[in-house]
Amino acid sequence: MITDVSKDGDILTFAITSQKFYSSGGVCVFRTYEDFEWLQQNFFSQENVPGLQGVIFPPLPPKALPSPLNTPSKSLKQLGFLALGHDWQSYCKALEFYLQQVATHPILSKCKALDSFLTKSESPGKQRGRKGILNRLSQAVEGMRKESHRDVDDFFQKERHKNTNRAALSKAATEKILDVVLTEQKLSLACGHFSTCLHLCVNQDDEAAVAFSKICLKLSDIVEAVMRNFEKVANNNISTLGMGLDLEARYEEAEKEMLFRRTCKLIELETVKKNTEKAKANKRDVMEEVQKASEKEFSLISSVAKQEIERFHSSRVTVLRSFLVGWCEKQLDTAKECAKLYSQYLDACKNLFSE
Template sequence: MEGSSAESALSVSANSIRITDLTQDGDVLMFAITSQKLNSSAGVCVFREHEDFEWLQQSLFSQENVPGLQGIIFPPLPPKALPLQSNMQTKALKQLGFLALGQDWQGYCKALEFYLQQVATHPTLCKCKALDSFLINSESPGKQRGRKGIFNRLSQAVEEMRKESHKDVDNFFQNERNKNTNITALSKIATEKLIDVVMTEQKLALACGHFSTSLHLCVNQDDAAAVAFSKVCLKLSDIIEAVKQNFEKVASNNLTTLGLGLDLESRYQEAEKEMLFRRTCKLIELETVKKSTEKAKANKREVMEEFQKAVEKEFNLISSVAKEEIERFHSSRVNVLKNFLIGWCEQQLNTARECAELYSQHLEACRNMYSE
């Protein structure tokens, strides 16, 4: 997920890329992307919508002079955000997962920011001129018509899902395909389970808020007994409010750390799956060409053999690039997940300490109230 720095291919520092602001106009989200010029204190700020990100991704797919492009694991672009409407919540949750649960699209902005950083640190993709244009040109590139890339050329092949079960000639790739299938399924399950946990925490926080508010309705100043009961209700309301705040913080921590990590892991596994499938399609093409060459008549055999060599050369190049990508991917995904897990543990520990301190204060207040 992370690559060795290749910042010299860009006019800005890859590590400085940030999404610092978000504005919403109807259903359109506009993102403010800032970065730092290389060897300069000058900063750059551009405004992009999701259509512009799609243009960038298509430009990465469409590079024609990059050897073995089909062997690259492309950083996955988060799906387009849907408007925050009650009737769209289920669809948004299905499409965006954790990215649809955060407040003010913070998680979504972080995912887009991470996408740009991954492209900018990729040793090959960072050299794409479209990336530099996307990051520094004030004019939006999204309305420019993109060229058809490898995914368009393979759109027909992608529909033939039977090719996914085609046995590979290389045990390395066959084992990788098997592992990817298993990890992809497990990542989706883990993501769905954590989403259930977060949504339950949010519902509990909402219920606590209603309960805390309802306790205020019990306040009565008619007589001494009512006044005493009112004090208990108010103190209990404060305690329930503290419980509510804890649920909110825990849910927020789950979203901004482990949730984003699982979301990224799941989308990257899908990106690797797509790369492995592209290579499988090329393998099937090579095997078909070999069979055609064997059956070719003598007057056409020489031409077919040359064509076979060209396809075989391309397949070997894709396989070579794919192996490097897989090794790089496995090395970096461990570090990325580790960082998300560390962040998750630290935030939850801090929240637990704050909550324990607050509960202690409420407990002491209750003791003082009954000792009076």
């Protein structure tokens, strides 16, 4: 759990509290974004983990730059919903969810780097991480050609097609709800200005303007209530539906990366098979051994990938449902509060005009 965040220039430092299953006491460490990057890099570079390239790695949120030069428009473009919220709360929740996902992952949770990240007082980010094979694959020059390569397994071919559609829809939905939140925030700000202007119309010195002043004050209170309602609705959208859609979009990209890595391995295997067929008699035995090793590795990656996809679909439905339920509950509570308040103001206006 991320309990606090402090800012020193362009550096955000997060206080992370964790507890081991067999321990009654908690451990608190302080980590920067570079430490999170170090952890993610260690997950990528576990060369002793069979089938690692079939893992859907929980997506690490992009780096936040709380610099005065980083304008709100740049922050929104870089972070989306994670740039909104008070005191980096949304960003902290995203990092917290990332840690929860890796801590419950059947493969990544066994990585020694995770234990070091959560328990060691020294910042692990100062240690230089090793670049694993996954990074080299993600930087393939012929990426577009490999992405469109026909798969030998219909399951993965269909999954790649579905993932492409879901990724596009998730991104579009996230952008739309972000536009809604920004509009709600603008309306809230406008209501605040209008409420202030109504106060400026109050004149208690002129008896003829007293009645008008009372109306302005009452109307100002009503507009201020509308302002607070817009604020609450926008905050509800940020902390529930917005965060859920943002996470969904980033996870779809993580699955896309995993499917791409597997496609790269498929192309490597097909190349090995072609080279084996063309090999001369004195080199055929060696090439056949290489082919067997490649087939075994690809089979293991595919097996892990299928388990990851099944696990991903199960968890994404559960997580997105929880965000949607939370969104409905919060918006319903806000609507009830607003309706009750508006009813009180309506009665007050009726009494005002009946005097």
